[in-house]
Amino acid sequence: MKTNEVLADLKRRFPNEPEYHQAVEEVLSTIEDEYNRHPEYERINLIERLCIPDRIFSFRVSWVDDKGRVQNNMGYRVQHNNAIGPYKGGIRFHSSVNLSILKFLAFEQTFKNSLTTLAMGGAKGGSDFSPRGKSNMEVMRFCQAFIAELWRQIGADTDVPAGDIGVGAREVGYMYGFYKKMAREFTGTFTGKGISFGGSLMRPEATGYGNCYFLLNMLATKGIDIAGKRVAVSGSGNVATYTVQKLLQLGAKVVSMSDSNGTIIARDGLTQEEFDYIFELKNIMRGRISEVHEQFPHIEYHDGCRPWRLVQCDIAMPSATQNELDGDDADALLAGGCFAVSEGANMPSTAEAVHKFLDARILYAPGKAANAGGVATSGLEMAQNSQKLSWSAEEVDAKLRDIMANIHAQCVRYGRESDTYVNYVRGANVAGFIKVADAMMAQGVL
Ligand code: NDP
Ligand code: 2IT
Numbered sequence: 001m002k003t004n005e006v007l008a009d010l011k012r013r014f015p016n017e018p019e020y021h022q023a024v025e026e027v028l029s030t031i032e033d034e035y036n037r038h039p040e041y042e043r044i045n046l047i048e049r050l051c052i053p054d055r056i057f058s059f060r061v062s063w064v065d066d067k068g069r070v071q072n073n074m075g076y077r078v079q080h081n082n083a084i085g086p087y088k089g090g091i092r093f094h095s096s097v098n099l100s101i102l103k104f105l106a107f108e109q110t111f112k113n114s115l116t117t118l119a120m121g122g123a124k125g126g127s128d129f130s131p132r133g134k135s136n137m138e139v140m141r142f143c144q145a146f147i148a149e150l151w152r153q154i155g156a157d158t159d160v161p162a163g164d165i166g167v168g169a170r171e172v173g174y175m176y177g178f179y180k181k182m183a184r185e186f187t188g189t190f191t192g193k194g195i196s197f198g199g200s201l202m203r204p205e206a207t208g209y210g211n212c213y214f215l216l217n218m219l220a221t222k223g224i225d226i227a228g229k230r231v232a233v234s235g236s237g238n239v240a241t242y243t244v245q246k247l248l249q250l251g252a253k254v255v256s257m258s259d260s261n262g263t264i265i266a267r268d269g270l271t272q273e274e275f276d277y278i279f280e281l282k283n284i285m286r287g288r289i290s291e292v293h294e295q296f297p298h299i300e301y302h303d304g305c306r307p308w309r310l311v312q313c314d315i316a317m318p319s320a321t322q323n324e325l326d327g328d329d330a331d332a333l334l335a336g337g338c339f340a341v342s343e344g345a346n347m348p349s350t351a352e353a354v355h356k357f358l359d360a361r362i363l364y365a366p367g368k369a370a371n372a373g374g375v376a377t378s379g380l381e382m383a384q385n386s387q388k389l390s391w392s393a394e395e396v397d398a399k400l401r402d403i404m405a406n407i408h409a410q411c412v413r414y415g416r417e418s419d420t421y422v423n424y425v426r427g428a429n430v431a432g433f434i435k436v437a438d439a440m441m442a443q444g445v446l
Pocket of ligand 1: 094096163164165166167168207235236237238239240258259260261319320321322324344345346371372374375
């Protein structure tokens with residue numbers, strides 16, 4: 001296998017899908033050597049079957065808004081690979097959603113889920129519907145119309161969706177409720193469910209907390225203590241808010257958060273009181289990050305900006321969306337002394353930024369390793385649903401810590417270079433790949 005040739009062929013067959021090409025290129029360029037050590041893989045053209053999703057469902061979702069107008073959105077589910085377990089991955093509701101984005105996410109999810117040590121294949125779905133500014137009833141009608149199309153393709157042992165951008169507990173509740181009505185069964189077909197109907201304690205916290213646990217593992221390799229370190233976080237959704245919550249517990253100084261309109265900067269670090277306000281503003285009031293400046297005038301608000309060039313930090317944790325940190329941002333971070341980047345979002349750094357971090361030999365954890373705690377805890381939710389029992393928050397948190405330590409160890413094992421630098425990108429991709437490739441090999445051409 002030659003990365004350039006496989007990639008050129010995929011670009012020819014699937015043009016205009018830049019995010020998908022970007023994710024595939026990063027993985028192929030790091031697994032090429034491992035792949036080529038196994039001529040049996042090439043004999044069955046395993047690489048193409050690993051890159052091209054098993055199947056994609058796409059459908060129109062028609063629903064009626066509060067003014068009685070009929071709205072039409074697109075809905076999708078990309079079932080990428082189920083070699084090691086049922087298809088598993090979130091649903092994204094955002095106006096930017098298209099097949100390129102969902103294909104990159106489903107591809108990444110396959111490797112991420114493999115790393116978790118649990119039995120889950122890779123999938124992703126979503127719609128170009130945006131819940132922002134919609135009433136609860138509009139969101140409910142949309143979710144029901146979306147599931148009216150999708151319910152036949154998913155199931156507890158077939159394909160298990162969950163949340164992602166724009167899909168939180170409210171949306172999962174509405175989708176799961178309608179799924180249950182159509183399928184006439186109460187099973188663990190969604191994760192991220194409410195606690196009263198099969199959800200797992202700690203699932204809301206898991207992605208952000210898991211990223212902090214991964215970061216702690218990375219810092220430990222250098223003997224660095226997180227207390228007092230300046231951390232720039234982007235986003236203010238599920239992943240970002242629980243990242244910040246854990247960082248404050250650990251004694252770090254959180255100097256930024258953001259949303260798609262702008263960034264807040266707290267030069268001396270957010271206090272617990274300020275964070276409590278932000279948590280309620282974002283999770284309960286569904287407000288905007290600009291409102292933090294109105295409440296606490298000493299916290300700066302920069303309209304239309306991302307955090308990376310606004311404030312000096314030791315650690316960056318991009319937790320909003322793909323390609324939100326580019327090469328110039330990476331230069332600014334490195335110039336400011338940033339020595340660790342741990343990605344809460346999926347593919348938040350552009351390829352150029354990733355190369356700059358690796359060239360600078362800083363601690364750099366790609367999303368598929370650092371944010372895997374979310375889907376891992378989804379796997380724990382599936383396990384609890386299968387057993388029809390629920391574990392305490394402490395039990396789930398202990399398992400999450402173990403899983404993140406295990407993912408870190410896999411990255412070190414497969415990513416250590418001759419000068420002892422750990423290339424977590426290579427480590428995560430190779431470790432994730434080996435398990436999936438081995439399972440595909442054993443199961444024949446499907
Ligand atoms: P949320 O919808 O809860 O929050 C998303 C945050 O990112 C919001 O602050 C949002 O701002 C911001 N954002 C979204 N799109 C853009 C954009 N185009 N430009 C700038 N900011 C943007 O989503 P999550 O917190 O769940 O997801 C964040 C990231 O983490 C995504 O990359 C997701 O794939 C990834 N992830 C999520 C997991 C989970 O369990 N939820 C697990 C693993 C990864 P605004 O409110 O203005 O839209
Ligand atoms: O990107 C991700 O890993 C998620 N959005 C979580 C997926 C899941 O199934 O919990």
